[in-house]
Amino acid sequence: xxxxxxxxxxxxxxxxxxxxxxxxxxxxxxxxxxxxxxxxxxxxxxxxxxxxxxxxxxxxxxxxxxxxxxxxxxxxxxxxxxxxxxxxxxxxxxxxxxxxxxxxxxxxxxxxxxxxxxxxxxxxxxxxxxxxxxxxxxxxxxxxxxxxxxxxxxxxxxxxxxxxxxxxxxxxxxxxxxxxxxxxxxxxxxxxxxxxxxxxxxxxxxxxxxxxxxxxxxxxxxxxxxxxxxxxxxxxxxxxxxxxxxxxxxxxxxxxxxxxxxxxxxxxxxxxxxxxxxxxxxxxxxxxxxxxxxxxxxxxxxxxxxxxxxxxxxxxxxxxxxxxxxxxxxxxxxxxxxxxxxxxxxxxxxxxxxxxxxxxxxxxxxxxxxxxxxxxxxxxxxxxxxxxxxxxxxxxxxxxxxxxxxxxxxxxxxxxxxxxxxxxxxxxxxxxxxxxxxxxxxxxxxxxxxxxxxxxxxxxxxxxxxxxxxxxxxxxxxxxxxxxxxxxxxxxxxxxxxxxxxxxxxxxxxxxxxxxxxxxxxxxxxxxxxxxxxxxxxx
Amino acid sequence: xxxxxxxxxxxxxxxxxxxxxxxxxxxxxxxxxxxxxxxxxxxxxxxxxxxxxxxxxxxxxxxxxxxxxxxxxxxxxxxxxxxxxxxxxxxxxxxxxxxxxxxxxxxxxxxxxxxxxxxxxxxxxxxxxxxxxxxxxxxxxxxxxxxxxxxxxxxxxxxxxxxxxxxxxxxxxxxxxxxxxxxxxxxxxxxxxxxxxxxxxxxxxxxxxxxxxxxxxxxxxxxxxxxxxxxxxxxxxxxxxxxxxxxxxxxxxxxxxxxxxxxxxxxxxxxxxxxxxxxxxxxxxxxxxxxxxxxxxxxxxxxxxxxxxxxxxxxxxxxxxxxxxxxxxxxxx
Numbered sequence: 001x002x003x004x005x006x007x008x009x010x011x012x013x014x015x016x017x018x019x020x021x022x023x024x025x026x027x028x029x030x031x032x033x034x035x036x037x038x039x040x041x042x043x044x045x046x047x048x049x050x051x052x053x054x055x056x057x058x059x060x061x062x063x064x065x066x067x068x069x070x071x072x073x074x075x076x077x078x079x080x081x082x083x084x085x086x087x088x089x090x091x092x093x094x095x096x097x098x099x100x101x102x103x104x105x106x107x108x109x110x111x112x113x114x115x116x117x118x119x120x121x122x123x124x125x126x127x128x129x130x131x132x133x134x135x136x137x138x139x140x141x142x143x144x145x146x147x148x149x150x151x152x153x154x155x156x157x158x159x160x161x162x163x164x165x166x167x168x169x170x171x172x173x174x175x176x177x178x179x180x181x182x183x184x185x186x187x188x189x190x191x192x193x194x195x196x197x198x199x200x201x202x203x204x205x206x207x208x209x210x211x212x213x214x215x216x217x218x219x220x221x222x223x224x225x226x227x228x229x230x231x232x233x234x235x236x237x238x239x240x241x242x243x244x245x246x247x248x249x250x251x252x253x254x255x256x257x258x259x260x261x262x263x264x265x266x267x268x269x270x271x272x273x274x275x276x277x278x279x280x281x282x283x284x285x286x287x288x289x290x291x292x293x294x295x296x297x298x299x300x301x302x303x304x305x306x307x308x309x310x311x312x313x314x315x316x317x318x319x320x321x322x323x324x325x326x327x328x329x330x331x332x333x334x335x336x337x338x339x340x341x342x343x344x345x346x347x348x349x350x351x352x353x354x355x356x357x358x359x360x361x362x363x364x365x366x367x368x369x370x371x372x373x374x375x376x377x378x379x380x381x382x383x384x385x386x387x388x389x390x391x392x393x394x395x396x397x398x399x400x401x402x403x404x405x406x407x408x409x410x411x412x413x414x415x416x417x418x419x420x421x422x423x424x425x426x427x428x429x430x431x432x433x434x435x436x437x438x439x440x441x442x443x444x445x446x447x448x449x450x451x452x453x454x455x456x457x458x459x460x461x462x463x464x465x466x467x468x469x470x471x472x473x474x475x476x477x478x479x480x481x482x483x484x485x486x487x488x489x490x491x492x493x494x495x496x497x498x499x500x501x502x503x504x505x506x507x508x509x510x511x512x513x514x515x516x517x518x519x520x521x522x523x524x525x526x527x528x529x530x531x532x533x534x535x536x537x538x539x
Numbered sequence: 540x541x542x543x544x545x546x547x548x549x550x551x552x553x554x555x556x557x558x559x560x561x562x563x564x565x566x567x568x569x570x571x572x573x574x575x576x577x578x579x580x581x582x583x584x585x586x587x588x589x590x591x592x593x594x595x596x597x598x599x600x601x602x603x604x605x606x607x608x609x610x611x612x613x614x615x616x617x618x619x620x621x622x623x624x625x626x627x628x629x630x631x632x633x634x635x636x637x638x639x640x641x642x643x644x645x646x647x648x649x650x651x652x653x654x655x656x657x658x659x660x661x662x663x664x665x666x667x668x669x670x671x672x673x674x675x676x677x678x679x680x681x682x683x684x685x686x687x688x689x690x691x692x693x694x695x696x697x698x699x700x701x702x703x704x705x706x707x708x709x710x711x712x713x714x715x716x717x718x719x720x721x722x723x724x725x726x727x728x729x730x731x732x733x734x735x736x737x738x739x740x741x742x743x744x745x746x747x748x749x750x751x752x753x754x755x756x757x758x759x760x761x762x763x764x765x766x767x768x769x770x771x772x773x774x775x776x777x778x779x780x781x782x783x784x785x786x787x788x789x790x791x792x793x794x795x796x797x798x799x800x801x802x803x804x805x806x807x808x809x810x811x812x813x814x815x816x817x818x819x820x821x822x823x824x825x826x827x828x829x830x831x832x833x834x835x836x837x838x839x840x841x842x843x844x845x846x847x848x849x850x851x852x853x854x855x856x857x858x859x860x861x862x863x864x865x866x867x868x869x870x871x872x
Contacts, residue, residue, distance in 0.1 A: 035612065050867065105742050109749060117695070117734075118750035132693065135751065137735055215700055215738040216746070220730070222871040228738075232702040237860065238608045327576055393608075400613050406598055486601040487609045490571045502575055505741040507764045507823065509748050 009451065014356020014376045017349040021380055024419055028386070028394025029244060035397050036241035042233070043245035051229065051246075058225040059253060061139060061214070062207040065146035070154050070200045072147075074192055076299040077158030078184065079292035082284055086293070092300055093159065094527040096152030098307060101476040101523035103497045104145075104212035105504070106516040110306030111136065111145045111217070113313065120309070141217035146210065150203045152303050156473075157202075157427050160466060161195035162188060164435040180288045191431070197261040198378075198427050204257055205384040205423070208250065226250045230387050240393065247390050254385045258378055307520065314517025317510045322518070327499060332522065335479055335495040338413055339526075343474035345418035347467060350425035353380055354433045362441065381423040391416055392484035406489030413493050416484045421474035428470040429463065436462035468534030475530075476523050496522070563593035565801040568619040570606055571599040579814075579821040586813045593801055603629060603705060603788075610793065611636055620796030621805055623663065627787045628708060628859070630660050631852035640797035642806050649810060651787055651827050652847045660789035663809050664824035667783035667844050668709045669759040669776035670696065676753035680777040684717050687779075692731035696754035697743040700736040701863050705786075706743075707736065710756050711866055712855065713784035716848040722862075726869045736870070759783065759842045764823050766837040782846030788824065 036043075080089060099107060114120050117135035125133040136144050165187055173183045211227045218224070226246055233242040284292065322328050357376040364373065395412060399405055440458050444450065449458060485493055496519050504512040565587075574580035574597045584595045600606050603624050610617055615638065625633055633639060639659050646655045651662050670687060672680045677694060681687040687696070699707030718725040734752045737743040747755035759776045766772055790809060796802035808814055812831035819826055819834050826834075850858075 050864075050871075053871070105745065108742075109745055112746070112749065112751055116749070116751050135734070212738055212742065215703070216735060216742050219735045220733055220870050221700060221702075221736060221867055224871070228700075228702065231738075234608075235604050235703060236708075238611065396609070397612055401616060486605045487612070489598045489600055491574075491597075491599060501741065502572060504745055505739070506572055506575065506577060507744070507761070507768070508577075509745055512745075 010352075010355040010359040011372075012356075013352035014359075015372070017352035017356070018375055018380065020349060021383055021419055021422075024391065024415060025383060025386060027398055028391040031394035031397035032240035032244050032390065036239075036244065039239075040241050040245075042237070042239040043241040046229070046233070046242045046245060054224050054226060054229055055249070055253065057223060058208055058227075059257075061142055061146075061210075061223070061225070062204050063257075064139075065143055065150065065207040065210075066200055066204045068143055069147050069150035069203050070196070072299065073151050073154035073158055073199075074196075075295050076151070076155045077162060078188055078192075079295045080155070080159050081162035081188070082180075083289070083292055083296075086296065090531065092296070093156060094524055094531065095300075095307070096156050096303060097472060097476050097527045098520050098523050099149050099152055099303065100473065101479045101519060102310070102516065103500060103519075104210075105216065106310060106500070106519075107148060107306065108145055108213055108216045109313070110310040111141070111148055113309030114305050115141070115144060137217055137219035138223065139218075141219070142210070142214055142223060145213045145217055146207050148303060148306055149213075150206060151299065153206075153424075154199050154203055155299065156469075157199045158192060158195060160428055160469060161191050161431045163465075164431045165191055166435075166439075179285065193264070195427070195431060197258070197264055198430075200264075201258045201261050201378065201381060202384070202423050202427060204261070205254055205381065208254060208257075209385055209387060211387075226253075227387055231389055234389055234393050240397075243390055243393070247386055250385050251382055254382060258381070262378070310513070310516050310520060313513040314515075314520075317514025317517070319514050319517070322511060322514045327494075328496075328515070328518070331494050331496045331499045332518070334493065335497075335522070338410065338417070338493065338495060339475040339478040342414045342417035342421060342478040343471045345414065346421040346425045346474040346478075347429075347470050349418065350422050350429055350470060351433075351463075351467070353422070353426055354430045357430070358434055358437050362437075380426065383419050384423050388416055388420070388484040389486060392486055392488065396487040406491060409485045409488040409490070410492050412484050412488060414478075417478035418474070421477045424473045424477060425470035428473060429466045432462055432466040433459070465534040468530040472527050472530030475526050479519060479523060563591070563801065564596060565591075565593055565620050565799065565805055566596045566598065566618050567621045567623055567805070568598050568600065568606055568610065568617075569622075570602045570624045572602075573597075573624055573822075574599040577821065579817040582817045582821070583814055586817075587805060587808050590808060590813070591801060591804055595805075607633055610638060614638065615794055617793055617795050619793050620799045620802040621790055621792055623790035623809075625660070625789055625791070626705060627785075627789065627849070627852050628705070628712070628855045629852075630657065630789060630791075631856035633791065634659055634852075635856075638793055639791045640794050642792055643803065644807055644810075649828050650825075652785060653849065657789070660791040661806055661810060662787045662789050662827040663814070664818045664822050664827050665785060665787040666824040667759040667785055667842070667847075668706065668713055669757060669761070669779075669783055669842060670754050671747070671757040671761045671774055671776050672754045673747070673750070674773055674775055676750070680754070680775070682777070682779075684713070684779045684781045687732070687777075688714075688725050688729045690732065694732065694754065695734035695752040696732050696756065697734050697746045697752045698736050698756045699740055699743050700738055701866060703738045704740060706740050706756055706758075708859070708863075709784055709786055711862055712850055713848060715858075715862055716784060716850065717781045723865055723869045726866060727872075730870055733870075758786075758824070759844070760819075760823050760825060760838075763819070763835070763837045763841055766840070767820060767835055776842045778842040778844070780845055782848040783842070783844035785847050785849040787827070788822075 080086065112119055115136035117133060122133040169187050173187050209227045210225055211231060214223050214225050215228060230243050230246045233239045233246060353376045357373060360373040392412065399408055436459060444454055444458060479497060496515060500512050500515040572578050580597055588595055600609050603626055606622060606624050607629050610619060610622055641658045642661050644661065646661060649655045649662060651665050655662060681690050698710055701707040701711040714725055715722045743755050744757060746752060762775050765774045790806065792802045792806060810828040812829055815826040815828050815830045818824060819838060
């Protein structure tokens, strides 16, 4: 009876979600290939010594960025999770979502405001080293910016995973008198380890595709990623075959890394019992409290520094005029509508995948994972390493004769942003869903609760908070990328980031700084709202 | 009842001119900074619509390169009557598509340096590339391209990457035009002064105004924006006696537009004062034809190049890839 209708329906939902992703990617590739026709010379010629150097640098910077973001994030997440009443904890977690919403150039300028040649710290660094501070350019600059983006992201995802530790385990640990060490080993590490491949894989994908950060802070073309080469292939020499070949290479490299990362992980051993304990039992000695506070403070300083610089720059702008401009108001509305639509779509698709994966895992019980299960697991994540300019160009080619292509631009933006946000949303939802399923699956089967009733009564209370987190993440992300509409026409999608980049491109740097501030505040407001809505009655 | 009738009449009255306009429509593909609310698009649209009693529709894509790619992909089925926003580094490739028709207009009275002999594309503005510097940070700016190349490596410049950016390609061509086959050696020297090569103009100019470097690669007209809009003379362009590299922005009629009489009308309108008056203080480029009144005096203070440097569109099309690869191999050592 266990593999009854419920599970099948969950699998069906997952298959539908996978099909949606497949259509989005397949369509883009098909489009580019029809245009590439038989001209593969450029694609073949792309694989030379230069490309080998590009690949080496791409992997090197992505690996370093991942390690430097994820390892400290474990410490920060653990510290935050052990102190549920840490002053400003909620605000810190919300602030940690803001970098995601910032266009790369805004973050780069924020980082440079601190560590650049003219940065606030340049004087200190110069007097320490005895020579003029050369600024954070080259690999160090790239790494600082990537950690700024990804440390907070990884922290949030780890906190989300740690929140799935049943309260009973905390209580037991406390009753057994476990100190920080044993409690980490027996309670926290298993959960972190289960989440590690997913989080590290996500960060790796975000760093391997870095473009603006790498070129702006890289100090010259020695710092070049595959993404730059793909972009180049679709610009001056419009060579779809080469773009497809390089994208395939990027996917292959990522697949290898993700496969290696998967070996680091382990399946979380959930708790099949219902939690009865109060969720607020955490013991920490004064020393540990001090250390944890220090860890949190350092992370906060690192992340808040560039944000504070962005705020200070934004305050120089004529904010009153900006906020009253009809273009700004319209762009804010457009941003919100597009972001909400893509966030809802992303959450729906992600939930389908998460449920399908769990259902397939339960069906299997033992033995090898099927291809379908693997696809619902990490497969979908690979859309992140397909550059949006590739998706945009491919779909433009397919749709170009359908009439008003520019009317399709908003549809493209919503779909692509939704699919790009899925890897984030999946990671936010999955630990909670799997933990809840571990606890309730048998009970549901026993009581014959399935379908909508099950979702409403059993899953929703456990999923409410992570679902809203996923929505907020997806919205923050969707405020960003616009590469997909480069060819479609921009009239219908003049969002806030779009307006920001447009102002920056026409000497209006103060306006751009002001808009960056507005964008950050908007993101913070969305996060606060998601937190409020996601709060359970009992929290 | 009466209100219903008057409402219906009102709707009819509104609908009628739209029906009439639909027949007389001109579709112009351009890039989005042209149609931005501070760009020339809105004023140009208003002025031309008043003259032609027609409806102008702009479709704006990311930039000039995306513009060419879009037209190429749409081929003969393109809805564009006019494509506005290519530059002379792209026109050879654009012509090779066979998607553009001769403009058939007299190009004698244009104000573009070196004259104009292209029968397919007409210019609407032009500018000279230049090194723009911060007078508060740099007391003695480089007095020539040679001084820029060989100067103090501690005084940095932010440039754009020629693989992704039009000005970036401009600097590459400038160095080529002055140094010829010795260009790689010049880049090897200049490399030490390059703080970074950004993906586009915006990022480079952003770093420059943030004070990260005292110099940026931009246009001779950049200081005009700061003088007029910000009332400051802090940012100035350096004059190089070797000459400055020229960028001309053009428009052309597509094979679709060849069937629409409004397309030729628009091209003729483009080189009249009604269009050209708008250019200087929206595009921050120089007008390609006569304006009705003299430009803002700030424009008189700009660097006037002693010599104009430019490769022909054919030379650029034939060599761009090789030159960019050469640049890459020097710069990534």
